[in-house]
Amino acid sequence: MVQTQIHPPSIAPVLTRPPVPESFDDYLDGLSDWLKPILHRVVEDEQELSSDESLALTHTSAQNLPGLCRAASILRDRGKGRVVTFSPKVFIPLTRLCRDFCGYCTFRQSPTEAEMLYMTTEEALEVARAGQRLGCTEALFTLGEHPEQRYAEAGEWLGKAGFHTTLEYLTHVSSEVLANTSMLPHANPGVMSRRELAALRPVNASMGVMLEILSERLCFEGGPHHLAPSKRPSVRLKTLDLAGQLKVPFTTGILIGIGETRKERIESLLAIRNSHRQYGHVQEVIVQNFRAKADTAMGDHPDAATEDLLWTVAAARLILGPSVNLQVPPNLNQTDYPLFLTAGINDWGGVSPLTIDYVNPEAPWPQISKLRERTEAMGFQLKPRLPIYPEFFMDRDDFASPAMKKRLLDMSDGDGYATGGVERYVNASN
């Protein structure tokens, strides 16, 4: 078992509306002298943090955390205003078979455990249609990594259905959902080759892969990724870059609390920034916290602490800048989730009124009415969005085909958010 090397100082989080400083000096108050010029550069001078400055944030103490969060909030307000988004979705676990074994995962199943090897196209369409009836707009396909490479049963199932690989089948099911429902597919199938990404692109509004943590150390024996070749840093990064080369609107992010150091988190965020700087394709960055699950190798590992997540979110905003869409999943932080608005996030990610989070089945999504109430209590407006962010299709043509763009425009309001507003979902969930 990998032991966490992080010992965050304890702070007492207070759920309040983010303070709006009257001047920059207000939030420099009480900060350590080494941190003031760094925050001054990013907030006042509107400069990007260097790698060294970003890495210096690892030394933030509990005393400095509120100031760090305030600086991050100012950047968020500058780039995103006071709008916080979510994506009304259904979760379609096309297959839970996986060639990998991650130390924290309860999603994966072997053929003997799985009720079904793959969902059929009709079963996937059924879920999508049910989501459509509830006004959802995203069909999230989450599945295990290339199961046919480990299990003969997977290859046989695919062969009988007329496909060579899981990703070929995913492309087919995505196109069926796109053609037969109003839902927009968002594929999250793990690492992808150039050919696989290119095939999926026309039938997905966006795609994603979590970078998780770029740490070879976590791939050593005893680490959570020892038996997960898909989690090798170079493999994850390659998919991220390929998506950029192919102009795929892309979701990525980091997973914290699995034994990584703060330095490794910053290095992972810098890698995301570098890829986005080169290709401009990262539409959102998720900061996800580890939650221990019984019956896994990491079942006794402590959950990521709220203070540590706050620090990571604030650091992510400061490193990635005002224009990035930054997300924390509310279902993984049911008590504290509004707190992360004070550290610079502007998105809650996919929220489903229909399907569970199959990756974290113990963590129900909040009711959308509750999500709105708690978001507004912090001084923000909650808006539904499509699985592609407005800035990736409203005034440009390079990230969506003409057919996809027409569909996106038909489904969105003048600002690129899902038509009907949050009332549509609040009324449905009451």
Ligand code: SF4
């Ligand atoms: S986390 Fe993903 S890659 Fe790892 S075992 Fe689970 S399904 Fe497979």
